[in-house]
Amino acid sequence: MHLLPYSLAVSCFLSIANDYALAAPSPSSSPLPRSIPLMRRSRPRRNSTELSGWLKSQKEILEAKYSNNPQRKRASGLNLLTNQNADSSFYGSIAVGTPAVSYNVILDTGSSDLWLAASDGVSTDSDGIPTFDSSSSSTFTDLNTTFSISYGSGAARGTLGQDTVQFAGFEVDSQVFGVVTQVSSGLLNSPVSGLMGLGFQTIAASGATPFWQALVENGNTLDSPLMAFQLTRFNDVNNAQSLEPGGTFNLGAVNSSLFTGDIDYQDIPDGQEGYWIQQLAGLTVNGNSVDVGSGSAAYAAIDTGTTLVGGPEDVISALYDAIPGSEALTGQNSGYWTYPCSTNVNVTLRFGSSSIAWPVSNEDFLLEQASQDTCVGAFFALNTSGTSAPAWIVGDTFLKNVYTVFRASPASVGFAQLSDTALSMNGALGSAPSPTVGSVAATISGSSTGTGTDRSSSANGAARATLNTLGMWAVALTSGLVGGAMILL
Structure with a gap:
């Protein structure tokens, strides 16, 4: 663990938030599994001012992201992911335009818009970030419609365009996406160029049908109407590099080598399709039960684009009350708690009608070591009052501990126990996957442009992965990478 003077460590924690932060089918070839690699970047050494700023911005980003979002055959693909900044974020890779060019994007189940930084407005303020040049694509169409996405730490603005997009x-x-010409400082961090939202169309700022949903609605493209994530853990590895192998993303199928037993699916509550909502039904801390309430007060968005876990202040306070020696932080770090680093904290979460209590390991609960004896917890109080946002946002702190499946029909989220193969990837240092352009299994056309209103919210071939040579990756990806895209999440 990285040790910091206590007064400084708390402040430097918050500053890293900015790092975290279709139609008819026409198959072009026989269905093949496709894959995208995930990769992760090692944790930077932060001073106390940076720590406090990170904690603050992490909370603000989440509150802004959810308060601004309005509610409204066949093949499968597998991609390796990239773990960025010691579990701060996971990103993937897409290819856009004709000829196709690859871009790294955050894969975010907590929003629904695709957007990329544009070469004519962002490059001067975004050092080292690859940008999209619409003039270089023969298939790009400018829709002449404004586009805006707001986050707690900044905003991205531009216009809507339409072009060929390949993924997994x-x-x-004719996918509609934002071509962003104005980006707040720190909102993007190299080598990430934008974000791909994997939520439902009802929360899309652009009104456009998300890429994944277009494939599902086509009906004859995916083997199964689902997406699946397995994420790696490096936050407890001191010598982790800034980018490390991050796990796997599957589109249209699950990877049975990465989980054991059955996938426990729980339906999204009626009328809540927008975010991937689950009702939190149980919470324990070191075996002690904490009351989470019921109904909408216990709704949780399962969000791959969020690092931590946020929840109602009274429940989070009760959680830390069950940890002797814990203490609420104040000022700009209000909403976070510290606790003795010598305490092993094991949290479990239970969803819907399931009897299964899914774990959050001590390694993931320990967000940062603030002093020799004091640590900051990864669960924090989230203020969503007066908004349509769910009471809970469950991010990668939890998702690193389970195999997660997002299923469109019936609309549900499923969890399964990670296999030994998946667990062996945690902390296994390796090279980041390299995206290239390959072939596609299926193509659809006629993406819906939606209303194209300006409101806030968070060429041939697909991006392809060069697999890591580690034996564990080879085992996990035996189901096939032929022509697949690499997702660096």
Whole structure:
């Protein structure tokens, strides 16, 4: 663990938030599994001012992201992910335009818009960030409609465009996305160029059908109407590099080598399709039960684009009350708690009608060591009052501990126990996957442009992964990478 003077460590924690932060089918080839690698970047050494700023911005980003979002055959693809900044974020890779060019994007199940930084407005303020040049694509169409996304730490603005997009071995030839010409400082961090929202169309700022949903609605493209994530853990590895192998993303199928037993699916509550909502039904801390309430007060968005876990202040306070020696922080770090680093904290979460209590390991609960004896917890109080946002946002702190499946029909989220193969990837240092352009399994056309209103919210071939040579990756990806896209999440 990285030790910091206590007064400084708390402040430097918050500053890293900015790092975290279709239609008819026409198969072009026989269905093949497709894959995208995930990769992760090692944790930077932060001073106390940076720590406090990170904690503050992490909370603000989440509150802004959810308060601004309004509610409204066949093949499968597998991609390796990239773990960035010691579990701060996980990103993937897409290919856009004709000829196709690859871009790294955050894969975010907590929003629904795709957007990329544009070469004519962002490059001067975004050092080292690859940008999209619409003039270089023969298939790009400018929709002449404004586009805006707001976060707690900043905003991205531009216009809507339409072009061919490839992802995980699939192609949508007229996907609507934001071409962003104004980005607040620190909102993007190299080598990430934008974000791909994997939520439902009802919360899309652009009104456009998300890439994944277009494939599902087509009906004859995916083997199964689902997406699946397995994320790696490096936050407890001191010598982790800034980018490390991050796990796997599957589109249209699950990877049975990465989990054991059955996938426990729980339906999204009626009328809540927008975010991937689950009702939190149980919470324990070191075996002690904490009351989480019921109904909408216990709704939780399962969000791959969020690092931590946020929840109602009274429940989070009760959680830390069950940890002897814990203490609420104040000032700009209000909403966070510290606790003795010598305490092993094991949290479990239970969803819907399931009897299964899913774990959050001590390694993931320990967000940062603030002093020799004091640590900051990864669960924090989230203020969503007066908004349509769910009471809980469950991010990667939890998702690193389970195999997670997002299923469109019936609309549900499933969890399963990670296999030994998946667990062996935690802390296994390796090279980041390299995206290239490959072939696609299926193509659809005619993406819906939606209303194109300006409101706040958070060429041939697909981006392809060069697999890590580690034996564990080879085992996990035996189901096939042929022509697949690499997702660096």
